[in-house]
Amino acid sequence: MRETAHLVHDYLRSSKRFPHIWCAGCGIGIFMQALIRVIDQSEYSKDDIVLISGIGCSGRLPVYVDFNTLHTTHGRALTFATGIKLVNPRLKVLTVMGDGDAVAIGGNHFIHAARRNVEITSFILNNNVYGMTGGQTSPTTPQRVKTTSSPYGNIEPDFDICRLAEAAGAVFVARSTVYHTRLLERLIGMTLKKPGFSVVEVVSQCSTHAGRFLELKSPVEMMKWQKENAIPVEKAKQQSEAELEGKIVIGALVDRERPNYHEQYQSLINEKAKV
Amino acid sequence: MAGCRFYAGYPITPATEIMEIMARKLPEVGGVFIQMEDEIASLGAVIGASLAGSKSMTATSGPGFSLMQEHIGYACITEVPCVIVDVMRGGPSSGLPTQPSQGDVMQARWGPHGDHPIIALAPSSVHEFFELTVQAFNLSERYRTPVILLVDELVAHMREGVILPDEDSLEIEERPHPTVPPEWYIPYADPGTGVPPMPAFGDGYRYHVTGLYHDIRGYPTVRTDEVEPLIHRLFTKISKDYDRLQWFDSFETEDAKITVIAYGCVARAAHRAVQKAREQGLQVGLIKLKVLWPFMRRTVSRILENSQKVLVPELNVGQISREVKRVNQSRCEVLTMNKVDGTPINPSEILQKLEEIYP
Numbered sequence: 001m002r003e004t005a006h007l008v009h010d011y012l013r014s015s016k017r018f019p020h021i022w023c024a025g026c027g028i029g030i031f032m033q034a035l036i037r038v039i040d041q042s043e044y045s046k047d048d049i050v051l052i053s054g055i056g057c058s059g060r061l062p063v064y065v066d067f068n069t070l071h072t073t074h075g076r077a078l079t080f081a082t083g084i085k086l087v088n089p090r091l092k093v094l095t096v097m098g099d100g101d102a103v104a105i106g107g108n109h110f111i112h113a114a115r116r117n118v119e120i121t122s123f124i125l126n127n128n129v130y131g132m133t134g135g136q137t138s139p140t141t142p143q144r145v146k147t148t149s150s151p152y153g154n155i156e157p158d159f160d161i162c163r164l165a166e167a168a169g170a171v172f173v174a175r176s177t178v179y180h181t182r183l184l185e186r187l188i189g190m191t192l193k194k195p196g197f198s199v200v201e202v203v204s205q206c207s208t209h210a211g212r213f214l215e216l217k218s219p220v221e222m223m224k225w226q227k228e229n230a231i232p233v234e235k236a237k238q239q240s241e242a243e244l245e246g247k248i249v250i251g252a253l254v255d256r257e258r259p260n261y262h263e264q265y266q267s268l269i270n271e272k273a274k275v
Numbered sequence: 276m277a278g279c280r281f282y283a284g285y286p287i288t289p290a291t292e293i294m295e296i297m298a299r300k301l302p303e304v305g306g307v308f309i310q311m312e313d314e315i316a317s318l319g320a321v322i323g324a325s326l327a328g329s330k331s332m333t334a335t336s337g338p339g340f341s342l343m344q345e346h347i348g349y350a351c352i353t354e355v356p357c358v359i360v361d362v363m364r365g366g367p368s369s370g371l372p373t374q375p376s377q378g379d380v381m382q383a384r385w386g387p388h389g390d391h392p393i394i395a396l397a398p399s400s401v402h403e404f405f406e407l408t409v410q411a412f413n414l415s416e417r418y419r420t421p422v423i424l425l426v427d428e429l430v431a432h433m434r435e436g437v438i439l440p441d442e443d444s445l446e447i448e449e450r451p452h453p454t455v456p457p458e459w460y461i462p463y464a465d466p467g468t469g470v471p472p473m474p475a476f477g478d479g480y481r482y483h484v485t486g487l488y489h490d491i492r493g494y495p496t497v498r499t500d501e502v503e504p505l506i507h508r509l510f511t512k513i514s515k516d517y518d519r520l521q522w523f524d525s526f527e528t529e530d531a532k533i534t535v536i537a538y539g540c541v542a543r544a545a546h547r548a549v550q551k552a553r554e555q556g557l558q559v560g561l562i563k564l565k566v567l568w569p570f571m572r573r574t575v576s577r578i579l580e581n582s583q584k585v586l587v588p589e590l591n592v593g594q595i596s597r598e599v600k601r602v603n604q605s606r607c608e609v610l611t612m613n614k615v616d617g618t619p620i621n622p623s624e625i626l627q628k629l630e631e632i633y634p
Contacts, residue, residue, distance in 0.1 A: 013483075015492055015494075016492075016494055017494065046481060047477060047478075047479050047481060048477070050476050050477075052323075060495075062483065063483050063485065063494055063495065066481055067481055068476040068477065068481050068482070069481070069482075069483045069484070070323075070326065070476075070483075070484045070485075071483070071484065071485035071486065071487065071495075072319065072349070072486065073319070073345055073346065073349055073486060076315060076316070076319045076345075076346070079311065079315070079316040079317075079318075079319025079320050079323065080319045080320065080322060080323035080326070081323060082283075082309065082311070082316075082319075082320045082323065083281065083283060083309075083319065083320035083321060083322065083323025083324035083325075083326075083327065083331070084323040084324065084326060084327040084476060086281070086307045086309060086320075086324065087280075087281055087307060087323075087324045087327035087328060087329040088327045088328065088475070088476065088477050090477065091327070091476060091477050108312050108313060108316075109312060109316055109319075112311075112312040112316070265302075265307060265309075268302050269302045269305055269306075269307075271302075272302040272303050273302065273303060273304070273305055274303050274304070
């Protein structure tokens, strides 16, 4: 209790009119708490952190927390993040995006941010749906399910966000669900230490919309589904693609080193700068 | 010289040279250049850089300018200073990539959705391009608003001798910074000037920036008593200074029976035409507009009162001439002269027109 009171007092904006906008049972709050816990234990002060979001349910997260916060346009959080990090590399730049936000409208920015490798930490809250607009198909909506924009069943195959990030060049790629909160905190801690573009996919539940078409009737059922379908990455390595069909592989999936953009640019400045 | 230390852009004819020069020059002065994946990303990075405290700009042409509208609107409502150069080529769509045009005048005014103020400047020579770029940064910082440099392909690709002023002689403005400690800072409260002080991210003033309508603390709101004052302030912070934004050059207007109103490369052709007409004894004059938005109602009104006819030559189907007619209210005859075939208007064409319509 004491810890929670301290986190609430220190990190939530007292001047902001609560309650938050998220539905009861939404997974975003669980992620927000995990993020605050990890930052509280980290070396970063609130002044060091810039938290940037796009548009959608996840886009509303930054306004509640007492960092430098920026609510940008739909899909473009990473472009603003790039400008901020390059101008002031001392800042710890975090982005939080939704699935439609990051890999549909923001897909181009996502792959290029990963390729470029500017030090930006990206959290992608994947609830498999456009929640704020009323439950439309997103690039991570499973095939065949019916949504408000695919009333006869979704024809399109879905994206694996982590594989996309890996292929595009992210130096750290991880996945957790909001059910696995301890793992989530551990992965957030790891990603904050990576000096390059890193991605944590946070599988979350939208019981208002996705729950309906996935036939999981309550937030509790959705989180049980997360628990039962998640497979730690170490265990997943022993299994075949067929066995992993429909499962959520969780843990640190990619952890590698690559020269990052802003440090290389800084050396260019040092070389070219006219005294 | 204006203090720009960040450039993000995407290659596009006929604006790419600006990007190439910035890529070479910025590291030399400790600034940052980045080539982004598209124009939307470019202006996003520019706004981010400005929020982090750096004077920032991008440059593009028609198709890229269309993509940037989303973030121009964002910069307007979040009040983030930035400069956007639009080198106008023939449009719509891919249009005429290598030919001059003045077809983006109305897009510069109303490109982003929703009501918003905008400042757009139009140079007609290389030296003026330099001068107005410095001014674009100054206005952008002073009013915390995006400023657009609308330049036609002809002026952008022009080579001519210029004498650049001494760096120390330039007046360079900076955005207002908060003078109160962070705990007293209210990010969007009107300090009386209409322009709230703006700290950089990382300065210790943690605040929220959003493209939603926001209250004075920056938090999203739908309250009518918070939405209306914000949009009102966005307009009045600039409109209160309309007097200061009447930038023009006038030639031989005192006794002019016909006054030409022009901007950009067309103003140069018009200048030559007016000189030649004067040699023939025709009483004609020229007003060259350097500010297109906000429209210089006051200056144009004076011309309309003192001339019998006004001629507005443009490389479009009539964009600024509509504004002139709007301001005119039947005081004099407003004639248009439009060319949209990708070629410039020549002095002889304007001269011929002046002779035709001379009273």
